[in-house]
Amino acid sequence: MARYGMALDYKSCINCKACESACKEENGILLGADNHRIWVGVNEIEGLFPDLSIGSSNFQPSQCQQCDNAPCQSVCPTNATYYDDNGVVRVNPDQCILCTYCMQACPYDARYIDDRTVTVDKCNFCSDTRLIHGETTTACQATCPTKVRIFGDLDDPESEISQTLRDREHYSLKAHLGTKPKLFYLT
Amino acid sequence: MDLSKLVPFNKHTVRSFFDFERSALNIFMFWFSMGLVGMMLAGIGIYLIEGHHAYGVTRQHAWGLLIAMYVFFVVSSTGLCIMSSLGHVFNIKAFQIVGKRAIIGAIITILTGFAVIAFEIGHPVRMVIYNVLTPGLTSAIWWMGTLYGLYLFFIILEFFFLNNANHKFSKIFGLAGLVVGLAAHSNLGAVFGFLVARPIANGVFFPLYFILSAMVTGSYLLFLIYGWRYKMKFPPEVKGFMVTLSQVLGLLLAILMFFEVWRALTAIYGHMPERGDIAIHMITSKNFLIGEFLLGMLIPFIIIVWSKGRAIKAMVYASITGMIGIFFMRYDLVHDTQLAPMMPLKIREYSLPPGLVEYIPTATEWMISLGAIGLAFMMYYAADRFFNLDHDPEESH
Ligand code: SF4
Numbered sequence: 001m002a003r004y005g006m007a008l009d010y011k012s013c014i015n016c017k018a019c020e021s022a023c024k025e026e027n028g029i030l031l032g033a034d035n036h037r038i039w040v041g042v043n044e045i046e047g048l049f050p051d052l053s054i055g056s057s058n059f060q061p062s063q064c065q066q067c068d069n070a071p072c073q074s075v076c077p078t079n080a081t082y083y084d085d086n087g088v089v090r091v092n093p094d095q096c097i098l099c100t101y102c103m104q105a106c107p108y109d110a111r112y113i114d115d116r117t118v119t120v121d122k123c124n125f126c127s128d129t130r131l132i133h134g135e136t137t138t139a140c141q142a143t144c145p146t147k148v149r150i151f152g153d154l155d156d157p158e159s160e161i162s163q164t165l166r167d168r169e170h171y172s173l174k175a176h177l178g179t180k181p182k183l184f185y186l187t
Numbered sequence: 188m189d190l191s192k193l194v195p196f197n198k199h200t201v202r203s204f205f206d207f208e209r210s211a212l213n214i215f216m217f218w219f220s221m222g223l224v225g226m227m228l229a230g231i232g233i234y235l236i237e238g239h240h241a242y243g244v245t246r247q248h249a250w251g252l253l254i255a256m257y258v259f260f261v262v263s264s265t266g267l268c269i270m271s272s273l274g275h276v277f278n279i280k281a282f283q284i285v286g287k288r289a290i291i292g293a294i295i296t297i298l299t300g301f302a303v304i305a306f307e308i309g310h311p312v313r314m315v316i317y318n319v320l321t322p323g324l325t326s327a328i329w330w331m332g333t334l335y336g337l338y339l340f341f342i343i344l345e346f347f348f349l350n351n352a353n354h355k356f357s358k359i360f361g362l363a364g365l366v367v368g369l370a371a372h373s374n375l376g377a378v379f380g381f382l383v384a385r386p387i388a389n390g391v392f393f394p395l396y397f398i399l400s401a402m403v404t405g406s407y408l409l410f411l412i413y414g415w416r417y418k419m420k421f422p423p424e425v426k427g428f429m430v431t432l433s434q435v436l437g438l439l440l441a442i443l444m445f446f447e448v449w450r451a452l453t454a455i456y457g458h459m460p461e462r463g464d465i466a467i468h469m470i471t472s473k474n475f476l477i478g479e480f481l482l483g484m485l486i487p488f489i490i491i492v493w494s495k496g497r498a499i500k501a502m503v504y505a506s507i508t509g510m511i512g513i514f515f516m517r518y519d520l521v522h523d524t525q526l527a528p529m530m531p532l533k534i535r536e537y538s539l540p541p542g543l544v545e546y547i548p549t550a551t552e553w554m555i556s557l558g559a560i561g562l563a564f565m566m567y568y569a570a571d572r573f574f575n576l577d578h579d580p581e582e583s584h
C-alpha cells in the first residue's frame with residue numbers, strides 16, 4: 001500500500017483559509033473554535049517601524065503530521081489510535097474511551113473532541129471520503145488556490161511529492177522529538 | 188449461610204448504624220459529609236446532562252480538576268498501603284498497630300478515586316471492555332489502570348485476612364498489594380513522565396516523586412485517621428507510634444524538599460523553552476509557594492523539627508494543612524504539565540499569539556471533586572461501624 005504524506009510550499013500561502021473551510025465541509029466538522037482538524041498559523045511581522053522584517057511575516061498551514069512514530073498511538077490504552085495500511089494515523093471511534101491521553105501526548109495539538117461521536121478525532125488525509133474511493137487528493141489540497149499543498153505517496157519515487165522532496169530543501173516541525181512527521185515544509 | 192462467620196462484622200439495624208455519639212464535632216462531620224455527597228450527586232447530574240461541556244477543559248487543556256482529584260485519591264491510597272506495610276509486612280514494631288485501619292483507608296480512597304475518574308473518562312464501560320480486548324501495552328494509562336485494578340483486588344484480600352486474623356495470608360497479600368501498588372503508582376507518574384511532547388513533565392522525576400509524595404500523603408492521613416479515632420486522647424501505644432510516624436515524616440519531607448529543589452534547578456538551568464520558562468512560572472505561583480510549599484511541606488516540617496516529633500496533637504492539625512498542600516501538588520502537576528501551548532502560532536484573526544494555556548475549573552468540576560471527599564468520609568464511617576478496625580494487642584504478629 002501507499003505511504004501518504006504532504007509537502008507544504010508554505011511561502012505561497014495567502015491565509016485565505018479555503019483549506020480550513022473545505023476540510024470542515026468535507027468531514028462535516030462541527031462549528032466552534034476548538035473543532036478543527038487543520039489550521040493556518042500566522043507569524044506576525046517582527047520589528048518596529050520602519051525596521052520591519054518583511055521576511056518574518058508568513059503563514060504556516062498545519063494539521064496532524066501523520067507521524068511515522070506517533071506519540072498519540074503509543075499512549076492509547078485501547079489501541080483506538082492505529083496506523084492504517086496507507087500509513088495514516090487513524091482513530092477508531094468504537095474503541096476510543098475518551099481518556100484524552102493522546103491529546104496530551106501529541107506535540108502538535110492536532111487532536112480535538114468530536115461531539116458527534118464523543119470521541120477524539122483528527123485529520124485522516126480524507127481517508128473516509130476520498131482515499132477509500134481510490135482518489136488520491138485531499139479536500140484542503142484540492143481547494144488551495146496557490147497550490148501550497150502537494151499530496152501523494154512517499155513510497156512511489158515517481159510521485160510529485162517524492163520528486164519535490166528530492167529537489168527542494170524542506171524541514172519538519174519539532175523533528176527533534178523523533179516523531180518522524182510526514183508533513184514537510186518546503187523552504 | 189452465616190456471612191459473619193466468613194467475614195466477621197458487627198450487625199447493625201438502621202437505628203444502631205446511625206447511633207454515634209452526638210458530640211458537636213460528630214454532628215458537624217455528619218452533615219458536612221452529607222452535604223459534600225449531595226454536592227457530588229448534583230455535579231454528576233449536571234455532567235450526565237451536559238457531558239464534558241459542563242467542565243472547563245479545552246482542546247489545549249484536556250485534563251482538569253477531576254484528573255487532579257483522581258491522582259489525589261489514588262496517591263492517598265498507595266500512601267496508606269505503603270505506610271501500613273511498614274508494620275505488618277516489614278515488622279517495624281512501632282507501625283504494627285496500623286494494619287486494618289490503614290488498609291480500609293487505602294481501599295476507600297482508591298474506590299473514591301475510581302468514582303471520580305468514571306466521570307472524567309468519556310466511556311468507562313468501553314474502557315473495561317477494550318482494556319481487555321485490545322490492550323495498548325505501550326500505554327502508561329493501560330498499565331496504571333490494570334495494575335490498580337489488581338492492587339485493589341489484593342488489598343481487599345489483605346483486609347479480609349487481617350479481619351479474620353489470618354496473619355500468614357494477610358502478609359502474603361499485603362506484600363503482593365504493596366508491590367503491585369508501587370508498580371501501579373509509579374506508572375501513574377509515568378503517564379506524565381512519558382510525555383515527550385512536554386519537556387516540563389518528561390523524564391524520571393514523576394515516577395519517583397509519586398512514590399515519595401505518596402508516603403508523605405499516607406503519613407498525613409494516618410495522623411488524621413488516628414487523631415479522629417482517639418479524639419486526641421491517645422493511649423501510650425498509639426502515642427509511641429505517632430511520635431515515630433512524625434520522625435519518619437520529617438525525614439520524608441526533607442527528602443521531598445530536596446527533590447523539589449533539584450527539580451526546579453535542573454528545569455530552569457539553561458532556560459530550555461517550554462521547560463525553564465514553565466518552571467519559573469510554576470515556582471513563583473501562589474499555588475506552589477503557599478499551597479504546595481508552605482501548607483504542604485514547611486508548616487508540618489517546622490512543627491516536627493521544633494518538637495523533635497513529639498508535638499503529635501499539633502501534627503494532627505498540621506496534617507490538615509498538609510493535605511491541602513497535597514491537593515495543590517496534584518492540581519499543579521496536572522495544570523503545569525499543560526501550561527505550554529503545543530501550537531505556538533496565532534491561528535485566528537484578531538487574536539493574540541498564545542501565551543500560557545489557561546484553565547479555570549467550573550462549578551460542576553468542584554462539586555464532583557470536593558464532593559468525593561464526603562463520599563470517602565461516609566465509606567470510612569460505614570467501615571468503622573461494621574468492622575473492628577483497632578489493633579488487638581493480644582494478637583501476635
Ligand atoms: S501529529 Fe499528533 S495526532 Fe498526528 S500522528 Fe502525530 S502525534 Fe498523532
Ligand code: SF4
Nearest residue numbers: 076096097099100102
Ligand atoms: S482518547 Fe481515545 S484515541 Fe485518545 S488515547 Fe484515549 S482511547 Fe486512545
Ligand code: SF4
Nearest residue numbers: 013014016017019144
Ligand atoms: S487554501 Fe492554501 S493558500 Fe489558502 S490558507 Fe490554505 S494553504 Fe494557505
